[in-house]
Amino acid sequence: MEFMPDFNVLHPATIDEAVNLFGQNPDARYVAGGTDLVVNIRRGIEAPQTLIDLSRVTDIKQIEDDGAGGTVIGAGVTLSTLIDHQGLTENYGAVAQAAATVAAATHRHVATLGGNLCLDTRCVFYNQSEWWRSANDYCLKSRGDVCHVAPSGDHCFAAFSGDLAPALLVFDAEVTINGPEGSRTVPLNDIYADDGAAHLLLEKGEILTTIHLPAAKGVRSGYDKVRVRDSLDFPLAGVAIAMKIGAQGIDRIKVALTGLNSRPLVLAGTDALTGQNVDEKALDTLSDLLPKQIQPMTSTMTPPGYRRKVATNLIRKVALSLSDR
Ligand SMILES: Cc1cc2nc3c(=O)[nH]c(=O)nc-3n(C[C@H](O)[C@H](O)[C@H](O)COP(=O)(O)OP(=O)(O)OC[C@H]3O[C@@H](n4cnc5c(N)ncnc54)[C@H](O)[C@@H]3O)c2cc1C
Ligand code: SF4
Incomplete structure (x- = not known):
């Protein structure tokens, strides 16, 4: 795991507020429990600048x-x-x-x-640390050109x-x-x-x-x-x-x-x-x-x-x- 990078966390209380906040931060990611997304952030798979936390939206x-x-x-x-x-x-x-x-x-x-x-799809070539993926030239799903599972194609099978x-x-x-x-x-x-x-x-x-x-x-x-x-x-x-x-x-x-x-x-x-x-x-x-x-x-x-x-x-x-x- 890498160190946790910097990002802003916004805490809407309603769905409308969450959607509006997304409109103001189009590269944001929603986060709920964070048990999938935060792991991917710490692996360097995702690097959102802003997280919109849904955990205070009581309507859902x-x-x-x-x-x-x-x-x-x-x-x-x-x-x-x-x-x-x-x-x-x-x-x-x-x-x-x-x-x-x-x-x-x-x-x-x-x-x-x-x-x-x-939750994101999974693959043994993808759910790895940044240094592991970089040492293997990443892959088609993220930052790379080749699928290591089916190298002759252009489809991801995660x-x-x-x-x-x-x-x-x-x-x-x-x-x-x-x-x-x-x-x-x-x-x-x-x-x-x-x-x-x-x-x-x-x-x-x-x-x-x-x-x-x-x-x-x-x-x-x-x-x-x-x-x-x-x-x-x-x-x-x-x-x-x-x-x-x-x-x-x-x-x-x-x-x-x-x-x-x-x-x-x-x-x-x-x-x-x-x-x-x-x-x-x-x-x-x-x-x-x-x-x-x-x-x-x-x-x-x-x-x-x-x-x-x-x-x-x-x-x-x-x-x-x-x-x-
Ligand atoms: C060690 C470990 C073992 C695990 N084992 C399993 C397992 O056996 N089975 C399994 O299914 N999962 C497993 N998981 C993955 C994860 O814990 C679960 O899938 C969990 O239910 C994800 O929910 P979350 O609220 O934490 O999602 P988050 O991590 O908050 O979000 C996951 C994704 O969903 C999006 N998202 C969240 N809520 C919404 C929403 N309301 N609308 C739109 N997008 C949304 C986020 O943007 C993100 O892309 C495991 C995780 C770990 C770390
Ligand atoms: S592109 Fe290939 S190697 Fe990469 S996640 Fe998809 S199936 Fe795995």
């Missing part, structure tokens, strides 16, 4: 009913609050479970949901490694975003692109303010991940599943993954399981969907083939845990 720190059986979560809610929230643990189990696997307890105490959804996105995606979450042009609400899935160097489709100055989870009566859900260090680590692969089982077998199933592509991935083709029981045949169908959709690269210490196997095992494990067996 609530968890509320939406009046129709769903839940609205402020982007500034901390991960430890999510883990302890009874309504979430009861109705959206995967969300609370995913939050509980992020980093360590001290991080989760300040880390926010918004920061988790907006992996999206947030744990919360897949857990929210399986519930069809929507996000509300406020910015210089006003407010908009879009599916969470629409804020991501499969490009490690530009994976977040937020416009300059936009802030994620709330995350809406529609009602999920009778939906079972779960999240699991595999990481190098079980005490605190990003996922090598993470899998969330939401499933509704009726008298005729599976009514609805949605699967989302993290740690494998440059964006969180909603698995396509899971409708094929409708009407099936969660048995070996269904698990095979599910894991057969994976190979063509996931794209782990040599962006972590563990080889892509290993992460493929991990993803397959996880998807089977989580699906089985939600069955009646």
Whole structure:
């Protein structure tokens, strides 16, 4: 780690104030818990002159009913609050479970949901100190010309490694975003692109303010991940599943993954399981969907083939845990 560089910190109390401050400081960065951004600053990966601290914006720190059986979560809610929230643990189990696997307890105490959804992509050639990256001529994602993972191309394959996105995606979450042009609400899935160097489709100055989870009566859900260090680590692969089982077998199933592509991935083709029981045949169908959709690269210490196997095992494990067996 380098020494902390100088920067100004501004402390808005409302979203409007934060957006206005961004207008006056167009090169500023928003910071919430700082557990991702500050690490990147200390590694010299980012060097903003101004940070706009969202931690005093009380409007984005609530968890509320939406009046129709769903839940609205402020982007500034901390991960430890999510883990302890009874309504979430009861109705959206995967969300609370995913939050509980992020980093360590001290991080989760300040880390926010918004920061988790907006965290930078990761790569073993990028999440390094300034001197390490400079000694390796940097890379395409920042200050360099070549991708060390796929040197013949011009694409960055850094992996999206947030744990919360897949857990929210399986519930069809929507996000509300406020910015210089006003407010908009879009599916969470629409804020991501499969490009490690530009994976977040937020416009300059936009802030994620709330995350809406529609009602999920009778939906079972779960999240699991595999990481190098079980005490605190990003996922090598993470899998969330939401499933509704009726008298005729599976009514609805949605699967989302993290740690494998440059964006969180909603698995396509899971409708094929409708009407099936969660048995070996269904698990095979599910894991057969994976190979063509996931794209782990040599962006972590563990080889892509290993992460493929991990993803397959996880998807089977989580699906089985939600069955009646
Ligand atoms: C040792 C260690 C282990 C970790 N392990 C994990 C892990 O296992 N899983 C995992 O998912 N993460 C992990 N993290 C990363 C990080 O702790 C979490 O992702 C955390 O939830 C980030 O939230 P934050 O509020 O601290 O984000 P910040 O660092 O404050 O911000 C992260 C990014 O989001 C942007 N941002 C923040 N809030 C908003 C908003 N409301 N609207 C728009 N942009 C916003 C910031 O500008 C910044 O670019 C780890 C970090 C460390 C240091
Ligand atoms: S995938 Fe390539 S361009 Fe992207 S961070 Fe890694 S080395 Fe850099």
